[in-house]
Amino acid sequence: MAVRPLVLLSALLLIACVASAEPAIDETQFPLTYLPSGERMYKQYCAACHGVDAKGNGPLASLLKTPPPDLTTLAKRHAGKFPYDYVSNILEFGPGLSSHGSSDMPTWGPLFRYFDKQNERVVQQRIQNLCNYLASLQGK
Numbered sequence: 001m002a003v004r005p006l007v008l009l010s011a012l013l014l015i016a017c018v019a020s021a022e023p024a025i026d027e028t029q030f031p032l033t034y035l036p037s038g039e040r041m042y043k044q045y046c047a048a049c050h051g052v053d054a055k056g057n058g059p060l061a062s063l064l065k066t067p068p069p070d071l072t073t074l075a076k077r078h079a080g081k082f083p084y085d086y087v088s089n090i091l092e093f094g095p096g097l098s099s100h101g102s103s104d105m106p107t108w109g110p111l112f113r114y115f116d117k118q119n120e121r122v123v124q125q126r127i128q129n130l131c132n133y134l135a136s137l138q139g140k
């Protein structure tokens, strides 16, 4: 994917910034197990728009300019394979990176960084849990 070097670079820059701003945090001291499961986070953060079944019919869907996409057809729409890179980029940086970007979808990266006290390893695990959950819903 064309955006990857850029994404990597931004991630590195971010880690560098975080590391210099908060030298007291030791990344290895944070247990990743305290994080909610992907399913739990999905229901808490995503279902309002994308729907509990992820088909795009959440209670807020009709208020948005861009209808929330059906997240159970992501694999089907990406040559039969769940697009981990695509989804994690969207979660981290918002859908603006994709060609159809709108601002109706919140950008989760900065929110998760706030929740997780700038701990990048935990933020990435959160995104991974969400991706794994969405991957498990494909074709349902």
Ligand code: HEC
Residues within 6 Å of the ligand: 041, 042, 045, 046, 047, 048, 049, 050, 060, 064, 066, 067, 068, 069, 070, 071, 074, 087, 090, 091, 095, 096, 100, 101, 102, 103, 104, 105, 106, 108, 130
């Ligand atoms: C406020 C409503 C809202 C919430 C909450 C929301 N989304 Fe979205 N999401 C959207 C909209 C609208 C789009 C379409 C954006 C666009 O096309 O620009 C979208 C797009 C996406 C896409 C791209 C789908 C595709 O088919 O290309 C993914 C993946 C996604 N959202 C996942 C999530 C996840 C995971 C969460 C929870 C962490 C979440 N969204 C929370 C409204 C929302």
